[in-house]
Structures are given as C-alpha cells and as structure tokens.
Amino acid sequence: MGRHSCCVKQKLRKGLWSPEEDEKLYNYITRFGVGCWSSVPKLAGLQRCGKSCRLRWINYLRPDLKRGMFSQQEEDLIISLHEVLGNRWAQIAAQLPGRTDNEIKNFWNSCLKKKLMKQGIDPTTHKPISDAEVKEEKNSSSDKAYNLQMAPQVKGVSTVSPFTAQEPTFLIDDSPYYTPGLTDNTKEQFMNKQNYDPFSGFEFQATAADQTGYNSNLVSQYQNGQFETNNSNIAFSSMPSLTSFDHGNMSGADFSDNSASRFQVNSIKSEEMTPNSWHEAQLHPQNSVDFSSFPLTSLSEDLAGANFDVFHQM
DNA sequence: AAACGGACCAACCGCTCACAG
DNA sequence: ACTGTGAGCGGTTGGTCCGTT
Numbered sequence: 001m002g003r004h005s006c007c008v009k010q011k012l013r014k015g016l017w018s019p020e021e022d023e024k025l026y027n028y029i030t031r032f033g034v035g036c037w038s039s040v041p042k043l044a045g046l047q048r049c050g051k052s053c054r055l056r057w058i059n060y061l062r063p064d065l066k067r068g069m070f071s072q073q074e075e076d077l078i079i080s081l082h083e084v085l086g087n088r089w090a091q092i093a094a095q096l097p098g099r100t101d102n103e104i105k106n107f108w109n110s111c112l113k114k115k116l117m118k119q120g121i122d123p124t125t126h127k128p129i130s131d132a133e134v135k136e137e138k139n140s141s142s143d144k145a146y147n148l149q150m151a152p153q154v155k156g157v158s159t160v161s162p163f164t165a166q167e168p169t170f171l172i173d174d175s176p177y178y179t180p181g182l183t184d185n186t187k188e189q190f191m192n193k194q195n196y197d198p199f200s201g202f203e204f205q206a207t208a209a210d211q212t213g214y215n216s217n218l219v220s221q222y223q224n225g226q227f228e229t230n231n232s233n234i235a236f237s238s239m240p241s242l243t244s245f246d247h248g249n250m251s252g253a254d255f256s257d258n259s260a261s262r263f264q265v266n267s268i269k270s271e272e273m274t275p276n277s278w279h280e281a282q283l284h285p286q287n288s289v290d291f292s293s294f295p296l297t298s299l300s301e302d303l304a305g306a307n308f309d310v311f312h313q314m
Numbered sequence: 315a316a317a318c319g320g321a322c323c324a325a326c327c328g329c330t331c332a333c334a335g
Numbered sequence: 336a337c338t339g340t341g342a343g344c345g346g347t348t349g350g351t352c353c354g355t356t
Contacts, residue, residue: 016324016350038341054342055325090344101344106323109346318356326348334340 013047017056021046025053026061059100066098070107078104079112083126 013021028044034057037050046053059065070078074096081092089101089108096104113123122129 014326036341050341051327051343052325058343059324087345102324105345110322316356318354320352320354322350322352324348324350327346328344329346330342330344332340332342335338 012041012049012052014052017060021048022056022061025056029057029061055102059102064098065100070099074099075112078108079116079126082108082112082123 017025024044024046025040028040032043037054040046040050040053041048044053048056077096078092081095085091087105089105093099093101093104108123116123116126117129120129121127
C-alpha cells in the first residue's frame, strides 16, 4: 500500500518535533484520547501526518514510558527474548513495560549486538560464532539444546538456556521452551510476585501482544497480555513511571534526555489520580484524562524484581 | 580549536495485516 | 471478491553528540 493518504498531502512537517508540537499533541491526546490517528493532526492543529503523530506519542510522549538506561535485568531479558523471538521488537517490547519497540531495537543494534559479538556469540543465532560456522559447514540441522549448552557464558544470561531439557516454562508460538535451573524457591518467589503491581486494575498495555507469551505449567500462563496463575492474576501494569517528570506538574518538566520538550499541561495533583483513571483512559479514550497527573512512582524496580527474575535467576 | 569518525537515537519509509464498505 | 483506509511493525536513514586525533 505504501504511503498513507495523509502523508501525500503537501506542507506536512517532517523531522524532529518541536516542543510546541509536542505540547499540542500531548494536550490533545490527554484531553481526547487516542482515536483515529489520521484525524489527530488536524484536530490538534499540527502540520504532521497521523502516522508521525502516532509514532511520536508511542515512542516519546506516552506518559508510561520508562526513560533512561536499560537495567541489567532488562538487558538480559531482551537477549533472552531475542533468542526466542528474533527481531520481533514489538513482541519483545511487550515484555518490557515502559519500553518501546523502537527503543529496544536501537538498543539492540547499537549496544547488545556488539556486546554479544564481543563475547563470541552470533547475535542472530545466539550461537557461538565458531560453533555456528562449523555447523554451517557441516550443514547439519539445528539443535537448540546442543548449541545452547555449548554456548559460552554470557554475562547475566549465562544460565539462560531455554532449550536444555528441563521443565517447560513457556510457550512461543505453541512450542514449549525450557528454563533450566529454576529452583523451587525461585518458582515460589515468582508465584508470590503478585504484589509488585499496586494498581491491580491495570492490565499490561501490550497492544502488540499476541498469543506469544510465557506459558508455564509451573508458574504462570501468559495470555492476552496477562500472566494467569492458578491462584490469581499477575498483570503487568503499564502505569506511568515518568521517571523524568516532576511530581504532579509537568510545568518545566524535563520531558526528555535532551530536554527538547518543555511545556505545561493542565496539572492535577498526582494524589488525585487513581489507578482506574489510567485504565479509564484506556477504555474510554474520549474521556478527558490528564496523564501528567498519573502516579509517578516508578515501578521499574518492582517490575524488574518480578518478571525479570524469571530469567535472571535461572 | 578544528576536523574527523563512531555511537546513539528519533523519525521516516515501505510493507503487511485487518477491517469496513 | 475487491478496494480503500488505518494501524502496526521492522528496517533504514540522517542528525546530533561526543570522544579522539
């Protein structure tokens, strides 16, 4: 199909977004919610195409974005997920609340790829480079268990060998994968990690999440963006972390690392924001909701302690 | 201080898919 | 069944930053 009709129109701005544009888009979305992106530019008074607006919102303005460096746990998780999912960045991003596919993709291409190569691991196959070459020469069929067991230890991921025959812990495309070394303690820890999300009304905003997920007969089943356990639901929350925001007031808030966007939006004290407000905003985007007043407590640590542990402690 | 080159990252491009008419 | 449109995704590009010479 190619270009969107909205992009064909002339006089549309391209390139970096100005703080004024950010302000317009942010104010519009927070007021009216996300509806039809193609109509957003016109209604928000922007000389941009809807696609550009959508991207800007998703990758930059969205209040639930977690900005800043990737933690070691996130890094490990990305590597592990990439090993299974490949370049399906949206699906990988769905497992990392507050991170965008673009962000993860960039992080992978600029950092993780090189890191793996330095460690002698083919970032594409996640196999030892020499081993992969040998196997290629022999033209033998791939044997995930073999290759991963032979793989050199990768810092932080060294013990993540999803394919060594142990208990199946999750399903990818209906295929069971295995997570060895998951002790009973760890399992129990994970099972008990339901407290990490204080906003139980929130569901993991995995818009891109599909049937791919972690399926475990011992821990949880991940479906439709939620972990379901025998006892309860573990829902990734997409609550805003807003680590770079001022509490309750975005006036002058540093909206980015490069401080490109400084603007003021109607502020509501953070205390006024209830978890359900965000949920409401998701369910009823037509309602006016001020994202700037979402709870600002970063839950990244909690999250890291929750879902990341599944991998990290294995 | 200037030039250069690599790293990083925001944004764009082109494609596929879903859905409505 | 076909077509047009919108949304989403992954690959790529180009600008900026920063360290090195």
